Amino acid sequence: MNVLVIGANGQVGQKVVKELADSSHNAIAMVRKEEQVDKLKELGADKVVLGDLENDFSDAFEGAEAVIFAAGSGGSTGADKTMTIDLWGAVKAAKLAEEKGVKRFVQLSSMGTPTPDAADDSFKPYLVAKRVADDMLQSTNLDYTIVRPGALTDEEKTGKVEVSAEGFSSMEGRSIPRADVAHVLVGVLERPNTTHKVFELLQGDHSCDEALSSL
Known part of the structure; x- marks a missing residue:
């Protein structure tokens, strides 16, 4: 399967590309800058395309059979970028997938998304953006899966995870390596039981x- 990775140069996105390179799938890595191309090829991307979520990136879908949306504005940007990338970028990606006939769509979201009003003011815009993007994706005709991990770490992949479709009662003291998140994002691609599902993810x-079989 040819998988378009949106946000391929991000911390999770790079690990998704590596996971795809180690699988039977082919990674189409979408990056914003020309200088990022060689790095993604070294990580194993079969094809690297230029695309900017704040502009028209419809050409990136050429040849794609599935999408993994792992893009994010990052913690150093303001609410404006959160709106244009985490929210509007995700909405545009889902709409383009519908238009291009790319049915399989896997979206990286976040724990806390169901109740953004419970977050502190600094984190609330991010969760609002993720919540609206998730809600919009669920209103499409796409075969979506929405993955909501807890606190992310840079530890090595453990290969050991826990998922919950109902949501965890607490994540105190718990987290998950980005490498394990990437493993799950790729792992759901060909699992019919994960389509039209939203679940939280922790180590x-x-x-x-x-x-994933338990979902």
Whole structure:
């Protein structure tokens, strides 16, 4: 399957490209800058395309059979970029997937998204953007999966996760490596039982296969 990775140069996106390179899938890595192309090719991308979520990036969908949306404005930007990238970029990507007939769409979201009003003021715009993007994706005719991880770390992949479609009662003291998040994002691609599903994700005691089979 040819998988368009939107946000391929991000911290999770790079790991998604590596996961795809180690799988039977082909990664089409979408990046904003020409100088990022070689790096993504080194990570294993079969094809690298230029695209900017704040502009027209419809050409990036050429040849794609699935999408993994892992883009984010990052913690150093303001609410304006959160709106144009995390929210509007995700909405445009879903609409383009519908227009291009790319049915499979996997979206990286966040724990806390269901109740953004409970967050502090600095984090609230991010969760509002993710919540609206998630809601919009669920209103499409796409075969979507929405993955909502907890606090992210840079630890090595453990291969051990826990998922919850109902939501965890608490994530105190818990987190998940970005590498495990990428593993799950790729792992759901060909699992019919994960389509039209939204679930939270933390490091746990089960293999990815075991955890995803429980959904």
